[in-house]
Amino acid sequence: MRLLPSVPVLSLALTMALFSWSAQAEKITIAAAADLKFAMDEIVTAFKKTHPTDEITVIYGSAGKFFTQIQQGAPYDLYFSADIAFPHELENKGLAGSTITPYAIGRIVLWSTDLDASQMTLQSLTDPAITRIAIANPQHAPYGRRAEEALRASGLWERLQPKLVLGEDMIQVSQFVQSGNAQVGIISLSFALNPELARKGGYWLIPDTLHEPLEQAFIITKRAEHNALARAFADYMQTPDARATMTAYGFVLPGETAASSH
Template identity: 50%
Template sequence: MSITRRSVVAAFAAIALSATQLSAQNQAPVVAAASDLQFAVAEIAEAFKVETGKEVRLSMGSTGNFARQIREGAPFQIFMAADEKFIAELHRDGFTRNEGDLYAIGRIVVKVPTGSMLMADGSLESLRKALAEGKITRFAIANPDHAPYGMRAREALIHAGLWEPLQPFLVLGENVSQAAQFALSGNAEGGIIAYSLALSPDLAVKGSHDLIPADWHNPLRQRMVLLKNAGPVAEAFYDYMQSASARQIMERYGFVLPNE
């Protein structure tokens, strides 16, 4: 290949690379958010767009699954976890800019669909009685192997002495949002889900709920962090999450907020 031809090829390659980089920069950053945030963060992202003209894309799912995907190179720019231990581990291994910020403490509730024979009873006595009478066919929680809300549901059931008796009837959601779908499907007597989901307009009308005592399980300390590849829009949204506007929305969905 002649010097001239090599120069032309190199020039085209540089242009293509620049175009790819520009396209990546122009794309809205992806926020990996725990599924208990499904409704709250969607509202916050919309308010952020209205106030700033900037946009983020939301990917909702299980905190444990997101942590694994980040280790495998998933192109998220912000990680909003339902359990801060996952962020501590990612930070230790060099995947995040810093240790992040606590943005909320979550709660769990018993949620029962309209017409269920169970009562929405945070003490779980209604569930205990129904189990003893053989009236439970399905009861939903998030998968405790990787979903923090499922882990806390398991802890609460262990505290109440119901974990072992409930085993044959458990239906596990991939995340707490799917657990809520299962609990309200009409094929289950109920489930344990995130308070934030129970308060959402979509789910509030589909049954009743009651808070499980906070001291029955480890706290759901929810932390967010910027990942190493975070750009300016991600940085702006991260800051916005700590604004009065965002905090007001989070409070409306039942989250306990850290002091500013």
């Protein structure tokens, strides 16, 4: 007669199985510039199909603020910056656990839910009827710096100062426009192409000749230098599927040109 396992034996087996599962599962936290939100959400979802037990947390915000937090010991495993200069500085400080990998060049656009931004230019912002214009804070947000550069190059920066409403990052800038706290915003093309925002308003692509390139890059941080999941995610960013998602959101990828990406 076959004997059934005793309760203690079953309990031990279950415990060992749970321990084995938890030992295999890994987790990473990614600090990503806010302009990546919609593209990165899709990329993470696709990546998890082959890493179903692993935990991936993405925190979106200002690249400049993440740069400061990493220097202060924030527990980020990968850092996706909207300005390649920040990863270079972290590398110089010994805080990078990988080589610097360029992943995209971003673009900025005028966007509005109330006005037809597709028929506007930067000169349109001088219209007295437009009283509030949202941009990311140039002090720490690369997209905000590029917005300032474009307005300065157009001779409009000083004139538009009283109208400017500063957001922390692309997420807050788009929220300002959607809530009516600003009539127009200068946001990333990646945000304007997101289906949710695209339904709410059109956009006008600001000529990239008016500002420095938005060269973006990522690193694995020093704390995650030997983290296999961080390495796997970094490798996945180079795959055709991940690149196709980035292209769909208007990013110009390394080795490609703007003409082939739009």
